[in-house]
Amino acid sequence: MTDKSFKFSVISEPKDEKQWLGVARQAEDLGFTTLLMADVLTAPAPFPALALAAGATTTLRVGTWVLAGPLRLPRMAAWESHTLSALSGGRFDLGIGTGRPFVLEDADKLLGLQAPSAKERLAQVEKTIDELRALDGDAHTPVLIAAGGPKARALAAAKADLVTLAASPFTTREEMAERVAEVRKQAGDRAEKLEFISPIYVIGDEAPPWVPRLLRTDMKTLIEHDSLNILRGSPQEMADELRRRRETLGFSSFTVNAVFMEKFAPVVELLT
Template sequence: MTRTFRFGVVATPQGDGDSWRATARRIAQLGYSTLLMPDGLQLLSPFPSLAVAASAADVRVATFVLASPLRTPMAAAWDAHSMTVLTDGRFELGIGTGIPAAKQSAERLGMPYGSTAERLAQVGETIDRVRELDKDGVRTPVLVAAGGPKSRALAAEKADIVTLAAGPLADIDDMAAMADDLRAKAGDRADVIELAMNIFVVGDEVPPWTKQFMGVDADELVAADALTMLRGTPQQMAAELRRRRDRIGTSYISVNAQFLEQFAPVVELLSGT
């Protein structure tokens, strides 16, 4: 099933509440559907931050993604359900096992970090607790960041949205193989799962923080035809995203806030198509 495109911006509060509300309003003005926020003690807490954003603009809000070891499953589910109710259904719970830096955050919070299997089990239990709280027509959509086969199996069983967590140099063949595996594991659920993709670089230059995070430069991304980069005119970018949707099935596309304005013409070309 081919889904229509929708677009999000991954952002974090950089100043006071006024600047954060202005960011949310600008995201909505430019036609993005969702404001997504990462998780970690180096940032403000995502739930109150996203509640403020949702009150400032008619935009969906999402965690991207919660690190499962930083909260008990019930605590995460409680906050997620509360957000869904108070935003009138405009919240999406994104959750995963966490990047390596989450270990230090868990330690500071007095939470056990656990093995990869234990952290993945926490993801599954969190989704189960969310579903227990769903009632009276209120349902929280859940996005799972899935990398390896076991996380794809869990996502295939429980997630509404899946972002395929591949390496920074993954190309279209790599991602298509992951998507095919996810759909095979999902069976009858395959058509209800929305596939998401986060683009780290829009244009030809890799920002310093992105280069540090990914460990690769622009030449390496271009040489690999990596899907973490999107280049060209707005029309060329739109054509490339259609190619990716045709081959992989990805229709929910997010970019970092640094590229908010630069990517807006692509959003205008593709939203709802």
């Protein structure tokens, strides 16, 4: 389905300066493309943390996974994104979405922000992208859209550079291939420029404690359903499986949590 080069990203969270810069430098040394960070109000803020990581590395990209649109005015999110892109030498990717339910709950509880409707949240995402494009001028900050429903997928087809398809861990390969094909068809002439990113939450046979809470299921069930959120086997077997996912599903970019960075590094070496 695609012959795009593989790219691999690490998702992590800062605990302190030494740990955070260590993660960034190790990710760069091991051949990962990007260091990603979530946008949640109960964790460190992404923009200053990612700026610090970019300043401590030379080729590593940094990005949000993903910015919650309702937490910021579109112009403010675009302003911060453009600044980080400019000061990092163009090494920033703006990942943005409409916000997961728990993020919207925290926004209400901690900031007093009432969650807009789904339609309004999607409009905020689009407005943020438009504001960023205006600020970028001749530059171009890559935008990743986390797209769940049909309207979000249509927006991704129209304006994203990178797309991750928010889906159940039990989404079948056939269903995922159909969604990728849908976005590509809607993108028209832009289709070949799109890069599809797939999150992998577990490398191997044992899931960290946070994975069942996040996915609301256990490892046994994920295996039984051939979930695309897990990757098992030897490094060579995992590399072969990712080649199959690229060929049959269209995914050329994959994310892993930093707890699996060293374990996954041999796969990165085989595919890059």
